[in-house]
Amino acid sequence: MLQYALKRIFWFIPILLGVATVTFLLLYVLPGDPVLSMVGERYDAATIQNLRTQMHLDDPLPKRYARYLSDLAHLDFGTSYITGVPVWKSIQERAPHTFRLAVAAMTIAVVLGMTIGVLAAWKRGSPFDYLLIGGSVVGVSMPVFWLGVLLIYVFSARLGLLPASGFGDGRLAYLVLPALTLSQASTAYVARITRSSVLDEAGENYVKVARAKGLSEPRLLVRHALRNALLPIITVVGIDFGSYLSGAVLTESIFAWPGLGRFTLDAILKRDLPAIQGSVLFMAAAFMLVNLAVDILYARVDPRVKLGGAA
Amino acid sequence: MNVGTAATAAELPRVRTAPSLWRRLVSHRSGLVGALLVGIVVFLGVMAPLLTRSDPNVIDMDNALQAPSVSHPFGTDMFGRDVATRVMYGARFSLEVGVMSRVIALVIGTVLGLLAGFYGGRTERWIMRLADVTLAYPGLLLLIAVMAAVGPSRLSLFVSIGVVGWAGVARLVRAQVLTVKEREFILAIRSLGAPDPIVIVRHILPNVLTPIIVIFSMGLGASIMAESSLSFLGLGAQPPTASWGSMIANGIDYLRVAPWLSLAPGIVVTLTVLGFNLLGDALRDLSDPRLGRPARK
DSSP: OHHHHHHHHHHHHHHHHHHHHHHHHHHHHSOOOHHHHHHOTTSOHHHHHHHHHHTTTTSOHHHHHHHHHHHHHTTOOOBOTTTOOBHHHHHHHHHHHHHHHHHHHHHHHHHHHHHHHHHHHHTTTSHHHHHHHHHHHHHHHSOHHHHHHHHIIIIIIISOOSOSSSOGGGOHHHHHHHHHHHHHHHHHHHHHHHHHHHHHHHTSHHHHHHHHTTOOHHHIIIIIIIHHHHHHHHHHHHHHHHHHHHHHHHHHHHTTOOSHHHHHHHHHHTTOHHHHHHHHHHHHHHHHHHHHHHHHHHHHHOTTOOOOSOO | OOHHHHHHHHTSOOOTTHHHHHHHHHHSHHHHHHHHHHHHHHHHHHHHHHHOSSOTTOOOGGGTTOOOOSSSTTOBOTTOOBHHHHHHHHHHHHHHHHHHHHHHHHHHHHHHHHHHHHHOHHHHHHHHHHHHHHHHSOHHHHHHHHHHHHOOOHHHHHHHHHHHTHHHHHHHHHHHHHHHTTSHHHHHHHHTTOOHHHIIIIIIGGGGHHHHHHHHHHHHHHHHHHHHHHHHTTSSSOTTSOOHHHHHHHHGGGTTTOTHHHHHHHHHHHHHHHHHHHHHHHHHHHHOTTOOOOOOO
16 A cells, blocks of 8 residues: 555656646746736836846756756745745645635535435435436536626625625635535536446345345435445545645635635736746645545545556 | 548548437437537527627617616626627637637547557557646646637637647547457458558547547537636637626626626526537447546546
């Protein structure tokens, strides 16, 4: 297990190096001058030239790349062109907010999605089942940002129950709408997966035995079928959790949530190169770590899964 | 690949499963719903200039922010433009971006997937490693970065959404090629001395075509979603072009007084993506139930 984890982590290095290189080249190739977005267009040429030299923007590409990599190796993500704050510090500030939002969203997705899925499996073939499953198919197809707008419209503009946006010093009321919005696609997906895997398991012999013993249907589904249906559910939740860390861009923008997603979006729009490079790299690393955690969790839940082989 | 092999590929018999697939689709309930939704959106998008009376971009401040009525089924926006007309032109825009970007993703993904699956070894390792990097990269962020830098335009939407989507296609095609290339007829053709390009284009490609068609339909929904997300952030369609994403974004400030501005395009986007998802799922079920789902963003 440990060996497997180490092997996987070892593979992170080339992939992260790839991501770092792609980001670096992308930002190098693409037009737009960070110095201009820093100082505005009214500064004199000498100031601009000074800054360019200071930021090593005029160095040849290989030299800049080498400097970039050596900084990275020292875990130095550089300093934001715009705010002057070290990027690593900003990431440390923002990441917990995104993490909090992601955990809340994942909790909603798991609880709500599995409940819907088991209910639908229990009442399979009934109008209730069609309604739940139909609803989840629609849910997968709904753009995140539109659901956010819809929730703001209903709960904030119409009913006045919840705040429309902001962080509110971490108060729970401010977390509800963003978390619901972010969880939407996963909730729908978890519901579908839960239903189909529970139904798959329900056809197995051990469930038939339990049913013959006289166990009630809900108990049967939850205690026996669901337990063995956990594997695919964990996969979905794990993949989604990883993508929350980056996929929160839209949700965080709609709700003015001070997380990593919005940080990255702002950085991109202002061409703040160090901030973009740092946050993208951080997200890719987080994504891969979560995937690794999921794979390890896999082996824990299902002893039949053997880790190793092709990494 | 040279022109000669492309010509021989064109002489191939059409995919034999196509007509029966269509007939089976009609009896597949959710697939039929999906096909209908897609059909309606395509119809509205293509026919938009004939179905609407007004220009989607003509400003009429006297009629700004009117509630839905008979003459304006979805009301009018802050510039007095008819929302229903703009929703139809939005369909045109989204479909155009969706189809073009999918074609790009499919061409790149298929070519690289074929090469990786057929040649294996170092070629395969490099191509699949590149796919890993692409998939590890946060998709929407990559799109945002590209769009912010090259400037939003129709072409940059096509290319960026297309390029981001190649990796999933390549993985699927490679997996299919791996099973096809071990079959006896391929061995037979190769032992007859057929050159690699002929084997790949004439004999392997036709046998991996069905999953490619399926993934095309499934990816269309995702491409349209990506386009509207970018437009929502202001990085896709630029004013005054009508696009669902930007219409929703522009309507946010008017949620209390004119909710239809955001609600109408949102409903249409959802139904469109729903249609492509249902259709894609149905095509997958009907063509090969063993086919995996493509990676989600």
